[in-house]
Amino acid sequence: MGAINAVKDAINFLTAPAIFISLAAVLFFIAVPRRAFWTRRVAMVGTILGALFVGVSMLDPDFALIVKKADNVPIVAMLFLVGFFLWLSLSQAHENDARIAAGEPPVEGTPREAEKTWVWPDLVYTEMLCMVIGMIVLVVWSLALAAPIEEPANPARTPNPSKAPWYFLGLQEMLVYFDPWLAGVVFPSLIIVGLMAIPYIDVNPKGNGYFTFKERKVEIMLFLFGFLILWVLLVLLGTFLRGPNWNFFGPYEYWDLHKLEALNNVNLSEYVFVKWTHLGLPRNMLLRELPGILAVLFYVGVLPGLLAFRHRILGLPIGLKKYYDRLGPWRYAVFVMLLLSMIALPIKMVLRWTLNLKYIIAMPEIFFNI
Amino acid sequence: MATAPEPKPFIARTWDYVTETQIWKSIFRHGMPDTNRNRVLVVMTNVFLHLHPVKIRKSGIRLKFTWCMGGLTFFLFLVETFTGLLLMFYYRPTVAYAYMDIVDLAEQVPLGIMREIHRWGAHAMVITVWLHMFRVFMTGSYKPPREFNWNVGVILLVLTLLLSFTGYLLPWDQLAIWAITVGSNMARATPLLGHEGPGAQLLVLGDVKMVHAGSDARFALLGGRFVGEGALLRFYVLHCVGIPLVAGILMAIHFWRVRKDGGISGPL
Ligand code: HEM
Numbered sequence: 312m313g314a315i316n317a318v319k320d321a322i323n324f325l326t327a328p329a330i331f332i333s334l335a336a337v338l339f340f341i342a343v344p345r346r347a348f349w350t351r352r353v354a355m356v357g358t359i360l361g362a363l364f365v366g367v368s369m370l371d372p373d374f375a376l377i378v379k380k381a382d383n384v385p386i387v388a389m390l391f392l393v394g395f396f397l398w399l400s401l402s403q404a405h406e407n408d409a410r411i412a413a414g415e416p417p418v419e420g421t422p423r424e425a426e427k428t429w430v431w432p433d434l435v436y437t438e439m440l441c442m443v444i445g446m447i448v449l450v451v452w453s454l455a456l457a458a459p460i461e462e463p464a465n466p467a468r469t470p471n472p473s474k475a476p477w478y479f480l481g482l483q484e485m486l487v488y489f490d491p492w493l494a495g496v497v498f499p500s501l502i503i504v505g506l507m508a509i510p511y512i513d514v515n516p517k518g519n520g521y522f523t524f525k526e527r528k529v530e531i532m533l534f535l536f537g538f539l540i541l542w543v544l545l546v547l548l549g550t551f552l553r554g555p556n557w558n559f560f561g562p563y564e565y566w567d568l569h570k571l572e573a574l575n576n577v578n579l580s581e582y583v584f585v586k587w588t589h590l591g592l593p594r595n596m597l598l599r600e601l602p603g604i605l606a607v608l609f610y611v612g613v614l615p616g617l618l619a620f621r622h623r624i625l626g627l628p629i630g631l632k633k634y635y636d637r638l639g640p641w642r643y644a645v646f647v648m649l650l651l652s653m654i655a656l657p658i659k660m661v662l663r664w665t666l667n668l669k670y671i672i673a674m675p676e677i678f679f680n681i
Numbered sequence: 682m683a684t685a686p687e688p689k690p691f692i693a694r695t696w697d698y699v700t701e702t703q704i705w706k707s708i709f710r711h712g713m714p715d716t717n718r719n720r721v722l723v724v725m726t727n728v729f730l731h732l733h734p735v736k737i738r739k740s741g742i743r744l745k746f747t748w749c750m751g752g753l754t755f756f757l758f759l760v761e762t763f764t765g766l767l768l769m770f771y772y773r774p775t776v777a778y779a780y781m782d783i784v785d786l787a788e789q790v791p792l793g794i795m796r797e798i799h800r801w802g803a804h805a806m807v808i809t810v811w812l813h814m815f816r817v818f819m820t821g822s823y824k825p826p827r828e829f830n831w832n833v834g835v836i837l838l839v840l841t842l843l844l845s846f847t848g849y850l851l852p853w854d855q856l857a858i859w860a861i862t863v864g865s866n867m868a869r870a871t872p873l874l875g876h877e878g879p880g881a882q883l884l885v886l887g888d889v890k891m892v893h894a895g896s897d898a899r900f901a902l903l904g905g906r907f908v909g910e911g912a913l914l915r916f917y918v919l920h921c922v923g924i925p926l927v928a929g930i931l932m933a934i935h936f937w938r939v940r941k942d943g944g945i946s947g948p949l
Contacts, residue, residue, distance in 0.1 A: 349905045351938065352801065362727060370851065374689065382804070385801065385804040390806070392808060392812065393812070393815075396716075396812055396815060396816070399745065399748070400815070400816065400819040400820075403745065404819065407721055412734070414800070417948055418740075418946050419740040419746065419947050420740075420947070420948035423918045424738065424739045424740035424743075425738055425739070425740065425948075426734040426738070426739050426945075427718045427737060427739070427945065428737060428738075428739050429717070429725050429735070429736060429739060430720075430730075430733045430736060431714050431720045431723045431724055431730070432714065432720075432737055433737075434733060434737055434741075435730065435733075435743055437742055437749065438752050440886075441749040441752055441753055441756070442752075443758050445756055445757070446760075449760065449798055449801060449802055449805065450794070450798070452797075452801050453794040453795060453797030453801055456796075456797065456801070457797060458785070458787075458796045458799075458800040458801070459856065460780075460784060460787065460852055460854050461854040461856045462782055462854060462855050463780045463854060463855070464776075464780065464853045464855060464857060464858040464905060465855060466908070466909070467859065468855070469859065470802075470855055470859055472692075472854065473685055473859045473860070473862065474859075474860060474863065475860055475863045475864040476782025476845065476846055476860050476864065477804075478807050478845065479842075479846075479864055482867075483863065489765060490870065491866065491867050491869065491877075492870035492872055492875070492879055492943050494867075494879050495866075495868075496868070496870055496871045496875075496878070497818060497866055503835060503839060506814075506835045506838075507831075507832050507835050508828070509818075509823055509829050509831065510823040510824060510825075510828035510832070511828060512821075512823070515824075516824070516825075517821075517947070518820075518821040519821045519822070519824040519825075519946065519949070520820060520821060520822060520864065520946035520947040520948050520949070521820060521821070521947065521948045522819055523821075524822055530901060531714070531818075531819070533935045534818055538811075538815060540738065556915050560871075586745065592702055605755065605898045610819035611721045619763065648851065670806045673802035677879055677882055677883075678870070678877050678879045678881070679880075679881075
């Protein structure tokens with residue numbers, strides 16, 4: 312018993328947002344570019360470990376309670392599906408890269424594959440097969456699992472936690488770090504705009520119509536970071552690890568309504584005027600928030616220019632001159648604004664985890680907090 | 682010595698007879714698709730199949746390439762349309778009836794799994810549309826000449842989420858109204874247009890606030906200050922008519938463009 316509890320405690324500890332997201336990000340940057348992670352053996356071991364983890368964990372009543380909730384079942388399935396298709400795409404990408412390096416065309420470009428074949432019967436039968444399998448899965452799933460219905464709506468009784476539909480839980484998780492006007496309105500809009508802009512700001516002509524990693528490293532890393540870490544991972548976190556009051560609960564932890572989390576978050580203005588300079592907060596709102604306003608103006612106003620004209624900044628290879636030269640001013644402007652908006656989330660996360668920073672600009676007077 | 686030809690078996694004779702009738706010929710303008718000519722005709726003379734080209738790259742039909750994810754998304758859309766239609770027979774979108782109609786559906790209809798198929802199909806569609814986008818990205822299929830179709834896809838993605846979101850409210854249980862409350866609370870914070878959004882205070886005429894709880898973006902979405910009768914009707918209409926209609930049209934454009942952009946992408 313002792314050993315089991317120790318393992319559970321360790322997992323509860325490791326899944327706390329700061330550690331969980333950081334570990335996932337590190338793993339992401341190590342694994343995605345390396346072919347050794349995308350072999351059949353790794354896929355098999357990964358699937359078995361994943362299934363074992365979920366299977367054995369079901370013995371824990373708190374874990375089972377959340378995972379067995381009817382609406383959460385598809386999210387568990389999604390976890391495995393995303394893993395599988397990530398593997399399927401990256402294994403093919405790395406395989407093609409090896410072929411290209413050896414002077415061969417990618418698999419999709421071999422004469423055998425480029426040859427044309429009849430839509431009837433070849434494609435139509437494949438489609439029908441997919442449909443039949445899809446229908447079987449859906450019917451079996453529907454027979455096995457009843458659609459949930461809770462108590463009738465009662466506007467006077469707010470459930471705790473109150474969660475948005477599962478596919479928006481990544482956005483709800485963002486509310487931990489940003490106010491609703493950013494997490495709920497500006498960022499979702501930017502995600503949509505950003506997705507739409509992709510074909511126009513990615514001017515790399517390579518990798519069109521076949522899996523490859525080496526020919527489009529940066530694009531793939533950026534997109535996958537957004538999709539896997541900032542979207543799918545946050546959906547999982549919001550679904551399985553956020554309980555009453557949106558507090559964090561480990562997978563084996565009881566959702567205690569009265570769990571207290573120390574909230575000692577501090578605004579940048581308080582850091583500057585109280586903690587560091589002991590001046591006391593200025594009365595005037597704009598003066599008080601001046602440090603934050605300058606920081607944000609630097610981030611959106613100066614940084615893009617700085618990045619555009621340097622290859623390296625402070626010795627780090629983070630300059631974007633290469634992209635500025637390739638994209639030209641307009642494409643670059645869109646690209647860098649989208650990039651900075653996307654990175655704003657991890658930056659705010661890290662600031663929160665390390666400095667307990669609440670707001671960089673805090674003007675609750677006009678609902679303007681960043 | 683020549684032997685007499687075997688007489689055709691009964692089924693083959695019936696088949697021949699049926700396919701020679703005027704009725705059959707008026708519907709199908711081709712023979713069995715076992716010759717190349719008929720394979721072309723099968724695709725070209727069928728309104729559904731003609732969304733396909735007649736011939737296609739071999740790499741484009743490999744499951745390893747497309748994962749059939751776009752196809753599955755479309756399939757799920759059709760399943761949702763069909764089961765949704767059946768559900769509409771039993772469901773009335775009013776605060777007084779909605780919840781009980783859903784409960785009755787589970788209790789009164791033996792072996793009825795339409796609601797299950799509809800709900801799980803909706804979850805599945807959200808997942809497949811994400812995976813489809815993921816595949817299209819990984820094969821770089823948004824690159825010229827498919828930029829526009831990627832954009833049609835992004836709108837379809839948004840519409841899929843909105844379809845699911847509007848449907849979430851209809852059972853009118855605790856899960857439904859609070860999920861929509863949480864989701865739509867965001868609209869309160871819309872810059873300028875939400876009454877708790879940055880800048881909304883600046884929009885005043887003399888002493889009168891222009892953006893308040895009864896006039897902001899959230900109010901427009903919900904048809905009220907909270908998730909109530911107005912929201913239920915709005916969401917119902919959008920869910921059953923508005924969004925599916927737009928999504929259906931966009932899907933037609935999407936498929937058409939796949940063809941017009943040169944079929945499923947492949948290395949040049
Ligand atoms: C309701 C949603 C959608 C449906 C029903 C749908 C359906 C399809 C189908 C059936 C195909 C043929 C190839 C395949 O199955 O992969 C396809 C291709 C394509 N889809 Fe979608 N799609 C949807 C959403 C999207 C989204 C969200 C995107 C991207 C953001 C997208 C972008 C594309 C592109 C660029 C192609 C061409 C791919 C190629 O030539 O390889 N679609 N879509």
